[in-house]
Amino acid sequence: MGEAARIGIVTVSDRASAGVYADEGGPAIRDYFARALASPWQAVARLVPDDRRLIAETLVDLAEREGCCLIVTTGGTGPAPRDVTPEATEDVIAKPMPGFGELMRQVSLAKVPTAILSRQTAGIRGRTLIVNLPGRPRAIAECLDAVMPAIPYCIDLIEGPYLETDPAVVTAFRPKK
Numbered sequence: 313m314g315e316a317a318r319i320g321i322v323t324v325s326d327r328a329s330a331g332v333y334a335d336e337g338g339p340a341i342r343d344y345f346a347r348a349l350a351s352p353w354q355a356v357a358r359l360v361p362d363d364r365r366l367i368a369e370t371l372v373d374l375a376e377r378e379g380c381c382l383i384v385t386t387g388g389t390g391p392a393p394r395d396v397t398p399e400a401t402e403d404v405i406a407k408p409m410p411g412f413g414e415l416m417r418q419v420s421l422a423k424v425p426t427a428i429l430s431r432q433t434a435g436i437r438g439r440t441l442i443v444n445l446p447g448r449p450r451a452i453a454e455c456l457d458a459v460m461p462a463i464p465y466c467i468d469l470i471e472g473p474y475l476e477t478d479p480a481v482v483t484a485f486r487p488k489k
């Protein structure tokens with residue numbers, strides 16, 4: 313087995329970063345991967361306010377310096393003036409991956425009519441896949457359940473580590489060669 317895959321977890325929240333409430337989003341993402349992944353991995357977690365430049369710098373740091381193959385953000389995807397996570401993501405990616413946002417909004421709509429208010433997106437920077445999730449902690453598993461089957465193959469295609477999942481939680485789909 314190779315080295316542990318590094319996964320960046322970024323909570324974007326003015327209030328959680330100021331200590332107004334405890335961050336539940338970051339731990340929920342960590343718990344999700346702890347359940348879903350069967351191969352070795354390591355979390356690299358960050359908590360930042362809704363600041364476009366700071367979010368973009370954090371994403372670049374996790375991709376370039378920390379060597380994360382995957383970065384998942386939570387929060388800041390809505391229409392409010394301070395919600396800029398999709399813009400910060402677009403600032404640092406070379407390739408948009410619009411299917412992620414499309415699918416997550418679609419499955420979220422079955423849970424909550426305000427799913428269309430999330431502008432969540434995804435994209436590739438070098439050998440890193442970046443995926444945005446909404447801020448409500450319950451949105452995390454709702455969204456990751458939908459896109460997780462395609463994430464390991466996406467990471468294969470960008471020459472990242474081989475991620476294996478626990479089929480009792482989620483089955484990774486890899487088209488046969």
Ligand SMILES: Nc1ncnc2c1ncn2[C@@H]1O[C@H](COP(=O)(O)OP(=O)(O)OP(=O)(O)O)[C@@H](O)[C@H]1O
Pocket residue numbers: 323324325326327328333334335336337338362386387388389390394395446447448449
């Ligand atoms: N990281 C988090 N930890 C715990 N609860 C959260 C977190 N982010 C959001 N929430 C909850 O989800 C609700 C909706 O999120 P909202 O979009 O208002 O926050 P945000 O934009 O992600 O964060 P903020 O407004 O603090 O920058 C919040 O009222 C809060 O109860």
Ligand SMILES: Nc1nc2c(c(=O)[nH]1)N[C@H]1C(S)=C(S)[C@@H](COP(=O)(O)O)O[C@H]1N2
Pocket residue numbers: 386387388389390391395419420423424426427428429430431445446447448450451452454455
């Ligand atoms: N699966 C899921 N998607 C969801 C939600 C949710 O509770 N579950 N909340 C919605 C709401 S109320 C908003 S405002 C937007 C944006 O949330 P954010 O600004 O916290 O990222 O995500 C939407 N998408």
